[in-house]
Amino acid sequence: MIEGAVLGRLAGLLVVGVILQTAVVSQVTVLGAPVDLFPLVVATAGLLLGSIGGAAFGFAAGLFIDVALLQAVGVTSLVYTVVGYGAGRLLELRDPSHGLAPMAVGAAATLAATVGFAILTFMLGVDAPVSLLLLRQILVTVVVNTLLALPVYALVRRILDAHLPEDPRRRRRRASTTRLSPLSRA
Amino acid sequence: MYDRTVRRRRLTLAGFVALSLILLTAWFGESAGGLLHSLQRGALGVLAPVQEGANRAIAPVRDAFGWAGDTLDAKSERDRLVRRNRALEEEVTRQQVQLSEFSQLKGLEQVNAANDLDRYRPERAKVIGQSPSLFYSEIILDRGSSEGIAVDQPVIGTGGLVGRVTNVVGNASTVTLITDEEFAAPARTTRGGVAGTIRPETGTPGDLIFEFADKTEEVEEGDRVATSAGGSIRFPSYFPSGIPIGKVSRIEDGAGELDREIHVRPAADISNLRYVTVLTSVPRDALTAATGTGGGAP
Numbered sequence: 001m002i003e004g005a006v007l008g009r010l011a012g013l014l015v016v017g018v019i020l021q022t023a024v025v026s027q028v029t030v031l032g033a034p035v036d037l038f039p040l041v042v043a044t045a046g047l048l049l050g051s052i053g054g055a056a057f058g059f060a061a062g063l064f065i066d067v068a069l070l071q072a073v074g075v076t077s078l079v080y081t082v083v084g085y086g087a088g089r090l091l092e093l094r095d096p097s098h099g100l101a102p103m104a105v106g107a108a109a110t111l112a113a114t115v116g117f118a119i120l121t122f123m124l125g126v127d128a129p130v131s132l133l134l135l136r137q138i139l140v141t142v143v144v145n146t147l148l149a150l151p152v153y154a155l156v157r158r159i160l161d162a163h164l165p166e167d168p169r170r171r172r173r174r175a176s177t178t179r180l181s182p183l184s185r186a
Numbered sequence: 187m188y189d190r191t192v193r194r195r196r197l198t199l200a201g202f203v204a205l206s207l208i209l210l211t212a213w214f215g216e217s218a219g220g221l222l223h224s225l226q227r228g229a230l231g232v233l234a235p236v237q238e239g240a241n242r243a244i245a246p247v248r249d250a251f252g253w254a255g256d257t258l259d260a261k262s263e264r265d266r267l268v269r270r271n272r273a274l275e276e277e278v279t280r281q282q283v284q285l286s287e288f289s290q291l292k293g294l295e296q297v298n299a300a301n302d303l304d305r306y307r308p309e310r311a312k313v314i315g316q317s318p319s320l321f322y323s324e325i326i327l328d329r330g331s332s333e334g335i336a337v338d339q340p341v342i343g344t345g346g347l348v349g350r351v352t353n354v355v356g357n358a359s360t361v362t363l364i365t366d367e368e369f370a371a372p373a374r375t376t377r378g379g380v381a382g383t384i385r386p387e388t389g390t391p392g393d394l395i396f397e398f399a400d401k402t403e404e405v406e407e408g409d410r411v412a413t414s415a416g417g418s419i420r421f422p423s424y425f426p427s428g429i430p431i432g433k434v435s436r437i438e439d440g441a442g443e444l445d446r447e448i449h450v451r452p453a454a455d456i457s458n459l460r461y462v463t464v465l466t467s468v469p470r471d472a473l474t475a476a477t478g479t480g481g482g483a484p
Contacts, residue, residue, distance in 0.1 A: 019236055019237055020244070022233075023241040024240060031258060031259065032259070052195055055198055055199050058202075059205065062206070067226050067229045068229055068230070068233050070227075072210060073213040073226070074208070074209035074210030075206075077202070078206035
């Protein structure tokens with residue numbers, strides 16, 4: 001169960017993150033594509049909280065973004081719910097311990113988010129052709145987010161770390177250290 | 187325990203997805219004054235000042251990122267424009283060459299028409315080679331004996347006389363230009379009919395001398411000089427009368443009448459020949475008959 005302190009930090013991360021994303025980050029463009037860090041934030045939350053926490057955070061983040069940006073309410077929340085849930089399931093099933101795992105997860109999350117958002121937008125009747133420009137923007141966003149995945153993961157983890165439930169990896173590391181430490185024999 | 191966890195997880199996912207779809211349906215279904223739209227407007231009212239503050243506070247950082255992005259964009263834009271510029275320059279060069287060729291062909295037509303040269307069966311030829319000498323004394327044509335070209339036939343360029351054919355093979359020929367030091371031809375001024383011989387000025391490429399004139403005092407600057415049939419034993423004429431050679435550019439007075447040196451600037455641009463006309467059928471009587479001034483220059 002997620003503690004109240006974690007909920008507070010998640011809420012703060014959500015509000016500050018959305019404000020920064022909409023007011024600052026999304027105005028920075030790389031090769032014509034605006035930077036969008038929120039798929040990374042949602043995926044990181046999923047990686048740290050698990051599937052239920054990831055889905056909940058994704059839903060809340062998407063809803064807040066839809067409300068703040070006056071978009072069709074429900075679109076982003078639907079996409080981010082799936083992204084957060086998927087990242088959380090990865091934690092539960094594979095428990096990725098490799099240092100570069102956040103990069104792979106970030107790339108996959110960004111790809112899923114951008115493609116999912118595009119598909120939903122088209123389904124809702126936005127009359128825009130699937131052009132090479134759109135594909136290029138998706139590719140650029142995925143590449144940029146892959147490069148930014150590690151710092152974002154480190155930042156979000158730093159914000160939430162002290163209040164997270166016991167990490168199985170840390171548990172394993174501590175157990176193994178205890179066995180090998182000469183102090184344990186004392 | 188495990189089943190309950192799985193069920194809870196799936197229910198959570200399904201619940202959030204369903205909630206999203208409900209919100210989506212409700213948002214599209216309601217009017218602009220509906221609950222969700224009002225909520226969005228309210229949120230905008232609250233968040234806008236905060237966003238504005240954040241925007242101002244972090245503007246330098248954003249601008250720095252923007253500068254980096256713009257630099258990358260500018261570099262790719264520059265590369266694209268360089269490629270486009272190169273392609274356009276090639277296109278312009280190609281068109282200028284075509285324009286120059288067209289201009290020369292038009293000039294040839296004008297010379298032919300003005301001097302009635304069609305009666306001599308003109309054969310158009312392209313200049314495919316030129317002696318690298320500064321004196322431009324010889325050119326190579328892409329037409330030869332197969333097209334009826336023979337030695338000593340007159341060659342006309344844009345503006346007037348260029349030279350005469352001196353070597354011929356089946357599909358090519360060489361032309362000795364009027365600026366070659368060996369070249370000489372009987373000539374006559376078109377205004378006063380003063381007869382003389384045109385020869386190149388040794389050591390001065392592009393400058394001709396009108397010499398052995400019988401009444402040099404009648405020649406003035408600006409007078410046009412054209413070929414003259416007849417000639418002499420020393421300088422037999424290979425050219426029918428009336429083909430423009432050039433214009434008197436300056437006259438240098440000497441001690442006597444015979445010392446006057448009359449300089450003629452060629453009418454044809456010898457240094458820039460792309461197309462010429464070879465007169466392939468000049469009757470013998472056209473070369474021997476002294477017909478006076480003949481046709482005028484174009």
